[in-house]
Amino acid sequence: xxxxxxxxxxxxxxxxxxxxxxxxxxxxxxxxxxxAPIAVEPDDPFDLPEDVAKDLLRARRIIDExxxxxxxxxxxxxxxxxxxxxxxxxxxxxxxxxxxxFKRLKLDSRHANLNRLQKINYYGQKVS
Numbered sequence: 001x002x003x004x005x006x007x008x009x010x011x012x013x014x015x016x017x018x019x020x021x022x023x024x025x026x027x028x029x030x031x032x033x034x035x036a037p038i039a040v041e042p043d044d045p046f047d048l049p050e051d052v053a054k055d056l057l058r059a060r061r062i063i064d065e066x067x068x069x070x071x072x073x074x075x076x077x078x079x080x081x082x083x084x085x086x087x088x089x090x091x092x093x094x095x096x097x098x099x100x101x102f103k104r105l106k107l108d109s110r111h112a113n114l115n116r117l118q119k120i121n122y123y124g125q126k127v128s
Contacts, residue, residue: 058112
């Protein structure tokens with residue numbers, strides 16, 4: 001079976017109605033995709049001792065890699081909703097204590113020193 005693409009029956013340059021429909025459809029869309037802002041991580045982004053901050057950065061890297069790995073398995077259009085069903089909303093997970101995040105994502109805690117990260121969330125804030 002051979003599939004070939006046909007040209008439209010009426011040329012867009014000759015049809016005022018087709019041009020109006022096309023212009024209405026494209027009016028809400030941006031002309032070029034907007035670039036996402038680049039997150040710059042400062043040397044010491046947290047108000048924590050240096051060794052704890054390094055452990056937190058290592059734990060964040062491990063968490064981010066696992067979240068990315070999990071998201072790759074989901075269809076592009078449903079990544080966030082499927083992740084939310086399985087683990088909870090990403091922002092809610094990140095607001096949890098680091099040790100709880102490791103447990104929820106079933107990560108190996110030997111790669112990060114979780115004893116130093118007690119009562120601290122993904123963002124370096126104290127969690128009660």
